[in-house]
Amino acid sequence: MKKIMYIAFAVLMIFALAACTAKKQEAATxxxxxxxxxxxxxxxxxxxxxxxxxxxxxAEFDRFNDYYPNVELMFTKIDDYxxxxxxxxxxxxxxxxxxxxxxxxxxxxxxxxxxxxxNLADSALGLDLDCIRSNILLNTDDGTLPMVPVFSxxxxxxxxxxxxxxxxxxxxxTYQELIAVCNAFHQKGYENPVMGYSxxxxxxxxxxxxYPYFCGTVAHNAEAVKKLNxxxxxxxxxxxxxxxxxxxxxxxxxxxxDACAKIRNNYDAVILRFFEGDVPMMACxxxxxxxxxxxxxxxxxxxxxxxxxxxxxxxxxxxxxxxxDMSNLQFSVNKDSKNLEMANEFMRFLVTPQELNEMAQNKxxxxxxxxxxFNSMYAAFGAxxxxxxxxxxxxxxxxxxxxxxxxxxxCVGTGKMTIDEAVASYGSFPQ
Numbered sequence: 001m002k003k004i005m006y007i008a009f010a011v012l013m014i015f016a017l018a019a020c021t022a023k024k025q026e027a028a029t030x031x032x033x034x035x036x037x038x039x040x041x042x043x044x045x046x047x048x049x050x051x052x053x054x055x056x057x058x059a060e061f062d063r064f065n066d067y068y069p070n071v072e073l074m075f076t077k078i079d080d081y082x083x084x085x086x087x088x089x090x091x092x093x094x095x096x097x098x099x100x101x102x103x104x105x106x107x108x109x110x111x112x113x114x115x116x117x118x119n120l121a122d123s124a125l126g127l128d129l130d131c132i133r134s135n136i137l138l139n140t141d142d143g144t145l146p147m148v149p150v151f152s153x154x155x156x157x158x159x160x161x162x163x164x165x166x167x168x169x170x171x172x173x174t175y176q177e178l179i180a181v182c183n184a185f186h187q188k189g190y191e192n193p194v195m196g197y198s199x200x201x202x203x204x205x206x207x208x209x210x211y212p213y214f215c216g217t218v219a220h221n222a223e224a225v226k227k228l229n230x231x232x233x234x235x236x237x238x239x240x241x242x243x244x245x246x247x248x249x250x251x252x253x254x255x256x257x258d259a260c261a262k263i264r265n266n267y268d269a270v271i272l273r274f275f276e277g278d279v280p281m282m283a284c285x286x287x288x289x290x291x292x293x294x295x296x297x298x299x300x301x302x303x304x305x306x307x308x309x310x311x312x313x314x315x316x317x318x319x320x321x322x323x324x325d326m327s328n329l330q331f332s333v334n335k336d337s338k339n340l341e342m343a344n345e346f347m348r349f350l351v352t353p354q355e356l357n358e359m360a361q362n363k364x365x366x367x368x369x370x371x372x373x374f375n376s377m378y379a380a381f382g383a384x385x386x387x388x389x390x391x392x393x394x395x396x397x398x399x400x401x402x403x404x405x406x407x408x409x410x411c412v413g414t415g416k417m418t419i420d421e422a423v424a425s426y427g428s429f430p431q
Contacts, residue, residue: 032352035067036126036345042070043339045346048088048095049329050081056362063358064349071342086112089334096337097347100147100330102138103399117146117332118344125344127351132368135391136327146332148351149368151360153328154381155208156314157194158274158282158289162307171312171380175249178315182253185280194253195273196283197266201410205260205283206246210409211402212324212390213316214242219395228401236426239405243412243419245316250413257414267291275299277307286311286328289377290364312380323384325391328365404429 047057054075061073076095078084082104088094089112100117104110120127121144129137129148136149159171167188172178185193196205218224218238227235250257263269267288272295274282289311296302313321331350337343349355353369360367361375372382392402407429411417417425 032354033067033349036348037068037341039068040070041068041342043072043342045071045073045097045339045343046076046095047073047097047099047331048076048078048081048085049099050078051075052077056359059362060350060355060359063355064346067349068342068345071346073346082110086110089113089116094334094336096339096343097331097333100332102147102327102330102393105138105140105146113332114146116334116336118335118340119144119146120148120333120347121145126348128348128353129351131351131353131356131370133325133370135389135394136325136368138327138330138393139396147330148332148347149327149330150350150356151328151363151365152368153286153326153366154313154324155211155283155285156311156381158284158292158309159312160274160277160280160307160309162309163190163277163280165308172315173313173321174315175318179252181280186254190278190280192254192256192259192279194255194281194283195260195263195279196255197263197270198257198260198414199263199265201407203266203285203287204406204410204413205255206409206413207406208283208285209249209314209316210242210246211405212314212322213245214239214405215324215390215392215395215397216317216322217241218397219390222395225396225401228404229396229398231400231404231427233424233427235401236408236423239408239426240419240423242405243409243422246409246413247419249316268295271295272299274309275302277301277305283314286366286378293364310380311377313384317388320388321384323381323389325389327368327393400431403431 057075064073065071078088081099085098089098100113104113121129127148132149133152136152137145138147140146161171164171167185169181169184170177172181182193196208197203198205201207218228224235224238228238249255263273266284268291270282270284270288271292273279275295276299292309296306313323315321331347333340333343333347350359353371356369357367357374366372366378366381367375372378404426408422408426412419412422
């Protein structure tokens with residue numbers, strides 16, 4: 001009888017502690033934001049972007065309405081967003097907040113996207129910019145901040161942790177370890193130790209695998225970056241080490257390009273192929289990873305035999321994995337908004353560790369905040385040494401240069417060009 005009473009008491013204590021912890025967490029979240037405006041204000045805030053749906057953001061709307069119940073927030077999808085956002089911002093029904101991208105900065109065709117943006121670095125707005133990794137904040141010539149990251153992105157590999165555990169192998173962190181692991185899996189009968197999308201150059205496995213490594217070769221060479229950005233033909237030589245590395249990687253790792261070519265796209269098909277459970281490592285981007293959770297229930301193989309998986313940095317360097325830290329989706333506030341105060345209030349609410357992490361978790365993307373340990377899917381990136389973290393925002397590599405690299409590496413990786421031919425073609429690939 002005493003034993004039963006002790007067990008019952010212990011159970012009650014556990015429930016009490018859990019409830020207390022939950023209340024403390026809720027209180028901490030609420031303590032991080034205090035309304036600065038009249039909470040009875042009634043208005044409409046419209047956010048524009050290119051997503052078909054934005055459930056993670058709509059969840060933030062609900063949380064914001066706990067403070068401002070009479071503010072109606074709405075997300076609107078704009079077709080052909082990149083080409084139409086300037087026209088929309090110049091129209092009568094312009095959004096209050098809109099999605100922006102760093103690569104739009106400095107381009108004449110996207111001038112309106114930057115010109116309409118409020119300076120979010122203004123301390124009077126009260127945004128907690130310190131919670132965001134500084135290397136993914138856009139560096140502008142005039143020191144203003146027209147946009148703030150709400151998601152970040154990178155390249156890496158989806159890893160089937162269950163297979164690694166089953167075969168007694170460790171997830172690789174250097175190139176030597178990667179090739180040793182590939183050889184070990186191959187010897188154990190795995191036909192495809194590494195796979196990835198290979199049908200087109202956009203985010204192909206060749207780009208995903210080599211781009212962080214390429215950045216490591218030019219990040220500290222200002223002259224190289226300048227020539228690469230200007231599409232100087234001589235800059236092709238700066239791509240040579242990466243082109244040589246991708247050829248070595250394809251040969252060393254037992255990549256079956258014919259098997260990879262059967263993957264129809266770099267999102268849905270990549271995920272479902274990985275969920276078949278026989279691929280230890282799948283090269284992909286963080287965008288691809290964001291769709292994994294929703295597709296677990298669509299994979300008969302994964303339902304029948306689920307496994308543990310995470311996303312890890314590409315270990316292409318002999319010195320260790322490189323974390324290529326990039327902004328993904330960014331928000332700007334329309335400085336001509338009719339509800340500017342409330343638009344800024346919503347941004348002040350959103351740009352906090354709690355809300356950015358919550359939204360990233362719901363969307364399945366990497367958070368832009370400094371602490372990546374909260375999400376086990378991306379935790380490995382948080383363990384990369386600072387010396388191995390690189391961001392194009394910091395060293396200035398432009399999208400034009402990246403387009404040239406990914407076409408060169410695709411042509412070399414698939415055997416359509418020799419390394420010398422690809423080097424000589426830099427600057428002449430289609431933009």
